[in-house]
Amino acid sequence: MAAIAVAQKKTKRPGGQIAGPRSALGNALAYAVGVVIVVITVVPLLYVFLGGFRTTAQINEHPSGLPSPWVWTNYSDILTSSSFWHFLLNSALIAIVATTLTVCLGAMAAFALSRYTFRGREALYALFTIGLLFPLTVAALPLYLQLRKLGMLENMWGVAIPEAAFSLSITIVILRPFMRAIPGELEDAAVVDGTSRLGFFWRVLLPLSAPALTTVAILAFVTSWNFYILPLLVFNEQIHFTLPLGVATFQSQYSADTAKVFAFTGLSMLPTLFFFVIAQRRIVGGLTGAVKG
Amino acid sequence: MSTQSRATARPGRSGSGVALSDELAARPGRAKARPGLRQRAELSILLGPAIVVFVGFVLAPIAVAVYYSVYKWNGFGPLTDFIGFGNYRRALSDPVFQKSIVHNLIIAGLSLVIQLPLSIGIALLLNRKIRGRTFLRLVVFAPYVLSAAVTAVMWSLMLQPDGFADHVFKAVGLGSFVQTWLGDLHIVLYTIFVVATWQYMGFGIVLLLAGLQGIPGELREAAALDGATAWQVTRMVTLPLLGPTIRIWIFLSMIGSLQLFDLVWIMTGGGPANASSTMATYLIDKGFRSYEFGYGSAVAVILFLICFVFALLYQRFALRRDTQGALTRMVR
Numbered sequence: 001m002a003a004i005a006v007a008q009k010k011t012k013r014p015g016g017q018i019a020g021p022r023s024a025l026g027n028a029l030a031y032a033v034g035v036v037i038v039v040i041t042v043v044p045l046l047y048v049f050l051g052g053f054r055t056t057a058q059i060n061e062h063p064s065g066l067p068s069p070w071v072w073t074n075y076s077d078i079l080t081s082s083s084f085w086h087f088l089l090n091s092a093l094i095a096i097v098a099t100t101l102t103v104c105l106g107a108m109a110a111f112a113l114s115r116y117t118f119r120g121r122e123a124l125y126a127l128f129t130i131g132l133l134f135p136l137t138v139a140a141l142p143l144y145l146q147l148r149k150l151g152m153l154e155n156m157w158g159v160a161i162p163e164a165a166f167s168l169s170i171t172i173v174i175l176r177p178f179m180r181a182i183p184g185e186l187e188d189a190a191v192v193d194g195t196s197r198l199g200f201f202w203r204v205l206l207p208l209s210a211p212a213l214t215t216v217a218i219l220a221f222v223t224s225w226n227f228y229i230l231p232l233l234v235f236n237e238q239i240h241f242t243l244p245l246g247v248a249t250f251q252s253q254y255s256a257d258t259a260k261v262f263a264f265t266g267l268s269m270l271p272t273l274f275f276f277v278i279a280q281r282r283i284v285g286g287l288t289g290a291v292k293g
Numbered sequence: 294m295s296t297q298s299r300a301t302a303r304p305g306r307s308g309s310g311v312a313l314s315d316e317l318a319a320r321p322g323r324a325k326a327r328p329g330l331r332q333r334a335e336l337s338i339l340l341g342p343a344i345v346v347f348v349g350f351v352l353a354p355i356a357v358a359v360y361y362s363v364y365k366w367n368g369f370g371p372l373t374d375f376i377g378f379g380n381y382r383r384a385l386s387d388p389v390f391q392k393s394i395v396h397n398l399i400i401a402g403l404s405l406v407i408q409l410p411l412s413i414g415i416a417l418l419l420n421r422k423i424r425g426r427t428f429l430r431l432v433v434f435a436p437y438v439l440s441a442a443v444t445a446v447m448w449s450l451m452l453q454p455d456g457f458a459d460h461v462f463k464a465v466g467l468g469s470f471v472q473t474w475l476g477d478l479h480i481v482l483y484t485i486f487v488v489a490t491w492q493y494m495g496f497g498i499v500l501l502l503a504g505l506q507g508i509p510g511e512l513r514e515a516a517a518l519d520g521a522t523a524w525q526v527t528r529m530v531t532l533p534l535l536g537p538t539i540r541i542w543i544f545l546s547m548i549g550s551l552q553l554f555d556l557v558w559i560m561t562g563g564g565p566a567n568a569s570s571t572m573a574t575y576l577i578d579k580g581f582r583s584y585e586f587g588y589g590s591a592v593a594v595i596l597f598l599i600c601f602v603f604a605l606l607y608q609r610f611a612l613r614r615d616t617q618g619a620l621t622r623m624v625r
Contacts, residue, residue, distance in 0.1 A: 023421075023523075030418040034429045037415070040491070041432050047457055048447050063453070064460035101346070109343035112336050124340070131351050133604040134597055137552040137573050141580045141593045142358035143350065145368070165350035168343055198335060226440035228555045229573075233581070244442035248559045251446045258450070265446050269439060276438045280431050283438065288500045 045269065052263030059258050074263035084267060086239060087246035094160045094231075094242060095224040101164035102220040103213055106171030111201050113172065114179040115187070125176070131169030136162070137229050144233045158234045159242075163224045171216040178212040179205060218279075218286035225272065243268050355597055358590040366587035380591030389567050390592065393575040396482055400571075401550035403486050408494055409542065413535075416501035417527065430502065433495040441492060441555035448488045449475070449560050475561055478568040485569055488556055493549065497542050504538030505531070540611050547607070551600055572596050 051059060052074050053067040078084050113125050136143070143162055144153075152158030182205060190200040206213070228244045235241055241249065250264045276283055362381070365374040384390050419429055436444065451457040452474040459471045474484040508531060516526045532539075554573035557563060563570035563578060570578075576596060580589025 026418070026523075027421055027423055030421050030423050033415060033418050034423070034425065037429065038432050041436060041495070044447055044451060044491070045435075047451060051450070063456045064464070105343040105346060108339040112339035116332065116336060116339075118332070118336060124344075127352075128343075128347060131347070134600040135548060135552045137554050138593065138596045138600055139351070139354050139358075140573075141576055141586075141589045142354035142361075144580075145361065145586060145590070146350070146354040146357060161346060162350040165346045168347050168351075172343075198338075201339075222438060226438075226442075228440065228442045228559075229577070232558075233577075244440040244555075247440075247446050248442045251449065251559075261446070262450060265443060265450070269443055269447075272438055272440070272443075273435065276435060277431075280434075284430065284434050284499055287437070287496065288503050 045273075048262055048269070049266040051259065052266045054259055054262070056257055056259040059262070071259070074259050075267065078260070078264055078267055083238065083246065083250075084264065087241050087243045087268070088271065090156065090240060091225055091243040094156050094163070095221050097156065097160040098163040098167070098224040099217050099220040101160065102167040102171050103217050105164065106168050106175055106216060107206065107209070107213065108201075109168070110172045110175035110179055111205060114176045115197075115205075125172070128169055128172045131166055132173065136166045136227075139166075140229050140233060143230070147234060153234055154237060154240060155234070156240065159227075159230050160224070162230060163227060164220070167216075167220040167223060170219060174216055175209065175212055178209055182208055214282060215286040218283055222283065222287065243271075355594075358593050358597075361587050362591035362594050364587045367584045368586035372587075374587075376587075380588045381595065383588065384592050384595060389570065390572075390575055392567055393563075393570045393572045396569065397551055397553065397571050399482060400486055400489070400553055401547055403483075404490075404546045404550055405543065408490055408497065408546065409539070412494055412497040412501055412542070413532075413539070416498050416505060417531070419498070420502060420505045430499060434499050435495065436492045437496040439492065442559055444488065444492045445556045445559035448491075452484065452560075476565060478565060481561055481565065481569045485553075485557055485560060488560070489553065492556070493546075497546070500542060501535065501538055504535050507538075508534045544604075544607055544612065547603060548600060551596075551603070572599075 047064075050067055053070045053072070054065075055071050058065065058067065058071075109128070113121060113128075147153055147158045147162070150158075152161075186204055186208075187197075187200050190204050191197075195203065226244060227242070228248070231240075231242045231245045235245065238246075238249065247265055247268045251261050254260050254264075361372070363375060363377055363379075364372045365376050365379070366372055415433075419426060419433075454473055454476070458474065459468075462468055462471050472480045472484075475481055512530055512534070513526050516530045517523075521529065552573055553571045554577070557569055557571050557574050558577070561569045563574040572592070573596070576589060576592045579585050579592060
């Protein structure tokens with residue numbers, strides 16, 4: 001057997017060598033495509049950041065020019081005004097609340113759905129997965145009417161709770177198989193040691209589920225941080241605005257002062273890009289892993 | 294119930310059976326109480342909050358929308374003006390809504406025809422062992438983490454008439470291609486598609502890359518040993534094995550196309566003259582700008598049904614075969 005394999009390898013060698021230049025060509029192509037992708041991705045971002053260092057007059061005169069001279073006032077004006085910080089704080093608060101709610105409620109529900117046996121369990125699980133079948137945007141108007149009825153407009157909970165509700169589906173879908181795969185012996189051991197089932201959940205299962213919990217937390221946080229339509233409907237007063245809402249509003253309010261809009265847009269991208277670079281492995285893995293299962 | 298749970302637990306215990314015998318003897322007494330009150334109490338603590346939040350904010354709004362949708366209602370006062378399916382008839386015969394549906398379908402179609410092959414091609418190239426692959430993956434993915442609102446503002450700035458985009462076109466000698474990107478009735482939808490591609494394609498590429506990395510290298514080596522050319526290996530081995538990932542890609546892309554809102558709303562508001570309206574912008578436009586909540590609810594229900602039916606059919610017929618994929622693990 002082995003001899004045949006070796007012989008085949010030997011006879012196929014020439015073919016392999018032909019593949020040599022071809023794969024060099026492929027690599028060259030890959031590099032070229034890579035460069036194009038980097039340019040297409042980075043240039044718009046750079047353009048916005050650099051635009052913030054120019055004056056509106058400079059931008060109007062040479063839309064594609066570099067700052068000359070460099071102007072710092074756009075950025076400093078925004079950083080010293082309260083609205084940017086307000087938006088940032090609102091976004092952070094809502095995202096933290098939504099993420100906490102998602103992870104807590106999702107983990108508890110997933111625990112019940114994975115390690116308890118009771119009637120209607122699968123039906124309940126199927127009910128939770130319905131949320132995967134339509135996005136929040138579709139339900140935005142009915143949700144608005146619901147929130148109005150509950151008196152939750154102009155209220156951060158009115159954004160955070162629905163976001164958490166819609167994130168629950170994917171959270172439970174990710175956590176349930178994960179929690180199910182944790183061996184039953186551990187639960188038995190915990191019971192022997194005198195822990196209740198809830199104690200096992202808190203002291204054993206949750207720590208062991210940390211990787212899956214991180215994934216769903218990232219998913220919930222990024223979704224909430226970038227969400228636009230719900231804050232748009234729920235908030236009317238600028239003091240409540242989140243960053244995405246703030247950017248869009250700023251653009252229409254200061255349309256005459258283009259340079260300011262550049263600076264504001266640039267600044268609002270910074271936190272996202274900063275966290276993405278720091279935690280890119282987790283974020284990329286979390287966001288793509290979530291849909292891959 | 295108690296015997297069943299003990300029976301399933303037992304194989305795992307066999308190693309430490311002696312130590313457990315006391316515990317086992319003590320069990321029946323406790324096990325009797327457990328499935329009853331105690332388990333019910335635990336379950337309601339664990340599941341209660343999630344069910345309340347999920348039913349209250351995901352299911353109830355949709356159900357209530359069905360109820361509102363058969364009334365003519367401006368959002369204030371009691372529901373008195375019952376008009377049956379009037380709102381639905383009106384929506385489906387409104388040329389603007391029809392146009393919006395077509396726009397969503399065009400975006401979805403363009404994604405399939407342009408984004409998908411492009412993404413697969415790029416993923417195949419980036420799957421090579423080239424230097425800087427990790428960096429490339431990072432850069433490709435970056436636009437996806439930005440808020441769509443920020444992306445929309447950014448591109449609005451670049452696409453201004455005689456703005457940055459036009460200058461780039463002129464600089465590379467394509468000045469004659471310059472359009473009023475967001476103002477031309479026949480161009481605006483495609484402009485939005487390009488922006489959406491900028492924002493979302495990287496996610497798809499990284500997803501496909503992850504799929505490619507899940508394909509064992511031995512399979513391709515084996516095919517190559519059997520004399521297959523690089524193209525044949527890609528077509529006959531790699532792509533079929535990438536099938537599940539591609540099907541997930543299509544699912545996400547279609548759902549994304551159907552709900553397209555943020556980019557359009559901020560860049561054009563659905564204009565000019567509804568040339569870029571989507572179902573979601575139509576919905577918000579009707580519901581909020583004109584305070585037609587009964588009618589808006591009917592539109593929401595239609596949108597919901599389109600998404601729901603598509604998702605169910607797609608799962609039933611396309612995703613069912615795949616063992617991987619969270620979306621397919623609905624019932625196990």
